[in-house]
Amino acid sequence: MLDTPSSAGHSTMPVSADPLASLASGSPRRATARLTTLDRTARLVFRGRESAIGPAGEAFGVALPREACRFASNEGRSALWLGPDEWILLAPGAQAGPIAAAIEAATAGLPHSLVDVSSRSVGIELSGPKAAFVLNQGCPLDLGLGRFPVGMCTRTLFHKAEIVLSRTAGETFRIDVWRSFAPYVWSLLEEGRRELD
Template sequence: MSDLLASDLITPDAGENPLLSQPSVSILKAAPLTRLSLRLRNQSVKDAGDAFGAALPVTPLGSSVSDKRAALWMGPDEWTLLAPEEELSAVFDAIEAKLSGQPHSLVDVSDRSEAIIVSGEKAEWLLRTGIFIDFSLDAFPVGTVTRTIFHKAPVLVWRTGDDTFVIEAWVSFMDYVSGLLMQSAQELEAA
């Protein structure tokens, strides 16, 4: 398990059974999180990171993790911020207070998306069944995050360990995404 997952931010949902459990790959539903979409200008990046509790990455495809906080780079002026579900109000209010008077947009999108954790020695193979990205460690190292398309569904892919990925999709797409991953895994098991 990676250091990023050991931060206890992205954890399996204890109330859910594994979606898939094979010797070479597993899919687990992640526990609910606070998810915030933040857009702001460059001069506000440090203030926002200080208020959030994790620096906002400024490198494309980057992420930053601290104790129970993750900031994911989505674009030159856009981040997804992750925190424990019960800390929504505290995190939101702290960022709003710190950025008071500075142009920004902070939106709670916690109910919009869900996450699954895909892990195991065949995790890369499984993701490549619907995403045309090189997921090798050299090309997509631990900490890398990107938005892309899985078959026809928009997803966020974040590598949190050598063989572990967090896949986020809108709630309305998650059954489609997880269903196709499970179907592809059946082919892997049959091989």
């Protein structure tokens, strides 16, 4: 399992790159649909049998939600239901290695899979009264508050890219998108809010 990058034995610290850096720096402010990149987060995909689900959540610090398309949060960490045996665990600002080690220890011998995907995707937040309108320009889901309530999450599509969409507040959505698709998604979100104030 991966661990923290270090500069041990090397003169320079490793430089991590954000595929949205240049797009985000030139992004206009629009109050009705604010667009921001989210800070680096540890991401782990947990999949497994019934016996491993409870211990995994306990070790992570967030019980893995059993209701379809819901996420649970605790002290900044979130566990997102993506499928009946699949969750993505988010720990903003944390390193994946120690979290993975803790979960592996708690689930040793129980059938499961834990994979570090921290670098696989990047996070985007869209918030404001027009956030749902902007998302609906490429997302085919009903984003009415009654149909996509706070606490809901799901894989879906935004135009031609797959995303993981969660509603963290009434007017706030979090988008997790694979790294190479992120500029495409960001650019279309920009296009979608171009006509807004």
